[in-house]
Amino acid sequence: MRDANEFKKTKLDQLHALCRAKGLPLTVQRTVIMDALAARTDHPTADEIYEEVKPLLTGVSRTTVYRVLEAFVAHGLVQKIGSSAAKAHFDADVARHHHLECIRCGAISDIPHCEAYDIPLPSSEGNRHQVLDYAIHFRGVCARCRFAGQDPPEESA
Amino acid sequence: MRDANEFKKTKLDQLHALCRAKGLPLTVQRTVIMDALAARTDHPTADEIYEEVKPLLTGVSRTTVYRVLEAFVAHGLVQKIGSSAAKAHFDADVARHHHLECIRCGAISDIPHCEAYDIPLPSSEGNRHQVLDYAIHFRGVCARCRFAGQDPPEESA
DNA sequence: CGCATGCTTGGTACATTATTGCATTTGGTA
DNA sequence: TACCAAATGCAATAATGTACCAAGCATGCG
Incomplete structure (x- = not known):
């Protein structure tokens, strides 16, 4: 069983490194969304993540959550999993x-x-x-x- | 490589048998939709099937295509495949x-x-x-x- | 063969999930 | 601190899927 805190820390570090490397802003939204996703062992949908980060990021928009998650996927930090239900699920574990x-x-x-x-x-x-x-x-x-x-x-x- | 015509025939027979067994009406819509799906080796979405059967079933409604496909899945005639895009794909091959x-x-x-x-x-x-x-x-x-x-x-x- | 019955269909409206465009804000850097 | 590029928030829109109900059709029976 992987250590949850360590895994989360690793993902946040990866995010940090990625933003540094590509000159992208490391925003609060990205940090909190990655933190929320990496903390979960299930594989939430974008809306589930949205519901989770809403209290933490007052005024965050659903669009941002969708966009940030897609960006993570595009950069290989997160993978998107398909299910027979027509929703995308996200997984911070890309191994x-x-x-x-x-x-x-x-x-x-x-x-x-x-x-x-x-x-x-x-x-x-x-x-x-x-x-x-x-x-x-x-x-x-x-x-x-x-x-x-x-x-x-x-x-x- | 399985024989396409034979496979299609098998699926249509299965559909026929299922309707007989469960006392369900064997409608043109069900027949044509199964025919269209079984003829394909790719794994179309509901809307792709809809586009395909529209010319064959004048006036068919999108709702019906979704409903019929779901019914096939519920009866084990067809399987639903998830993909990372948020759409359901259908496959007539349940093996x-x-x-x-x-x-x-x-x-x-x-x-x-x-x-x-x-x-x-x-x-x-x-x-x-x-x-x-x-x-x-x-x-x-x-x-x-x-x-x-x-x-x-x-x-x- | 014609009728009654029940399931299916069509159509609309609606719900959910995801994307786009643009004005504003924010993070990064000098 | 001030600037600039990129991200965010918001609203509108698209895409996908579901619920409801009146009308139609397949099946079975007389």
């Missing part, structure tokens, strides 16, 4: 790791790493697409939902 | 298989099956989440984009 999407509540949680998930990347040889990275998208029932109700029906292929 | 999302154009394409991608499903033992299935989400450059422009920069971990 290769895998996710579980709950079929009940739609929440996305991290799956602890396991060597069995290390698969070879398809090579770019030949004349096809080029693969750069991958993430495994598990589908199932999250711990919270599993113990909140009865077990789900067996998968019927 | 376990993997996808490539193009970082240039956002298109989602199938990745041919490979045994190396067969990973063990995390067991439900212990007191955690329960995993039912998985799909590998590859990230890279699709064949079309790769040969339309210069190669992408190397991944900087």
